[in-house]
Amino acid sequence: MTNNHTTRLRNGTIYDGTGSPPVSADILIAGDRIAAISDLSDAPATHTLDLDGLAVAPGFINMLSWATESLIEDGRSLSDIKQGVTLEVMGEGTSMGPLSEAMKMSRDTILSTADIHYDIEWTTLGEYLEFLERKGVATNVASFVGSATLRIHAAGYDDRPVTDAELTEMKRLLHGAMREGAMGMSAALIYPPATYQSTDELIELCRVVAEYDGMYITHLRSERARFLEALDELIRIMRVTGVTGEIYHLKASGEANWQLMDAAIAKVEAARAEGLPLTADMYTYPYSGTGLASCIPAWAHDGGFPAMIARLKDPATRERIKAEMNQPGENWENMFYDNGPERIMLAGFAKKELRTYQGMTLRQVMGERGTEATDTVIDLLIEDNSRIFTLYFSMSEHNLRKQVQLPWVSFCSDAGSIASEGAFLSYHPHPRAYGSFARVIGKYVRDEGLVTLQDAVRRLSGFAADNLKLKDRGYLKPGYLADLAIFDPAKVQDHSVPGDPHRYSDGMVHVFVNGQQVLRDGEHTGALPGRVVRGPGWTG
Secondary structure, rough: OOOEEEEEEEEEEEEEOOOOOOOEEEEEEOOEEEEEOOOOOOOOOOOEEEEEOOOOEOOEEEEEEOOOOHHHHHOOHHHOOOOOOEEEEEOOOOOOOOOOHHHHHHHHOOOOOOOOOOOOOOOOOOHHHHHHHHHHHHHEEEEEEEHHHHHHHHHOOOOOOOOOHHHHHHHHHHHHHHHHOOEEEEOOOOOOHHHOOOOHHHEEEEHHHHHHOOOEEEEOOOOOOOOOHHHHHHHHHHHHHHOOOEOOOOOOOHHHHHHHHHHHHHHHHHHHHHHHHHEEOOOOOOEEEHHHHHHOOOOHHOOHHHHHHHHOHHHHHHHHHHHHHHOOOOOOOOHHHOHHHHHHHEEEEOOOHHHHHHOOHHHHHHHHHHOOOOHHHHHHHHHHOOOEEEOOOOOOOOHHHHHHOOOOOOOOEOOOOOOOHHHHOOOOOOHHHHHHHHHHHHHHHHOOOOOOOOHHHHOOHHHHHHHHHOOOOOOOOOOOOOEEEEEOOOOOOOOOEEEEOOOEEEEEEEEEOEEEEEEEEEEEEEOEEEOOOOOOOOOO
């Protein structure tokens, strides 16, 4: 497509990303940018598309995407494109760079549960993003650099403080990632080895992030009993370093902890009133998805995944682990204790012979195997020799409805952008991979009336873009890059459910990325115009 190609979108209902009420207007796309928004009935154009009143919004921003490997397998980004997502922001806690040779060999930071195979042709985070762009992807791509990735690179998986030399190396790597265009640094503090990172270590790293005006975005150290203390840690880091902060997938997990959400919201709003740039994102489901290995105490992960498996195989250590699984986690997030066998669903195994358990609760698997709960968890981890992707039904729909209405919350999938075919059929993804953004518009805007459509669009686009400090994206304005989501608000609907997840959402009609049409009448065009989107520290 040449730069002089123009597309005129007629008769759209324009939601510009600012939260303002919609207006009826036309949009002219010239090359990769929006050229004009007005009555363009007489404007010449290479191509005209009559929208007949459809909603036109800036392309949606997925603030927590796990499309790191799914885009290597299939660059079409189908499950997200069909929801209007035009930017995948990756790198929760771990990132696809910087990688040492040992990290490339082990692939231990790579969390895929699908049968995806590829060569690692990059070393740094910037090189990975450029690899995706060269390969061809439908969506734009960006990434945070993971604090665990920095730590593994410099200090391995050991449960100990880093040395001064190791911290210096982590900061050197972080400087490099920020100059390459990382959005900032992420942390996922319930997962080893990030669990072993002290507040002081994070402060030292966030001082570097702040130098580049980047964001510190974090899966809090606790989303359960110590939820409020974990939030205090984030606020302290922001105060000390001056860094911008965001909470990954805001939630209170475990029924005993649901009542903490009101106090958490009050704490965030007090920090914002103080002037701290603190925001959050969320996915639109009352259940989470992570590894079955999260049922194992943090100390047992010391040294990495193979070391944990060795401990599970040792009879004495196994008994100690089982005893701790049956107690509230004092210094770790005990996913087993907080949920129980009925609220844990197995969803992704590495070994084909165990995949008959996918879509079954732990209670059902216990019945088939004739073993009690903790033994079943440990046996499965040993047999599959993987973390085993798992759904935990641990959140409150009541809290979810509160969170959806918060003006300082954007949205995410916390999932890959996948397809209902090929390698992706080897596991049961969380339904959020197919429906998180559709649920914002279909369930919470249209069906429940909790949010206006213009505010939902604002938080799906302009608000998220501003938080990331993006230039020329996130709004429908002349001169901005032409990332557009065009949909029928009356028909937007998610269909993916646990046990039957591989179902696309409906209602998204057309999607443009950098001026090229990627979705036409609900079907992918095959275009792969996605580009690397770089953070504020990028030096070119």
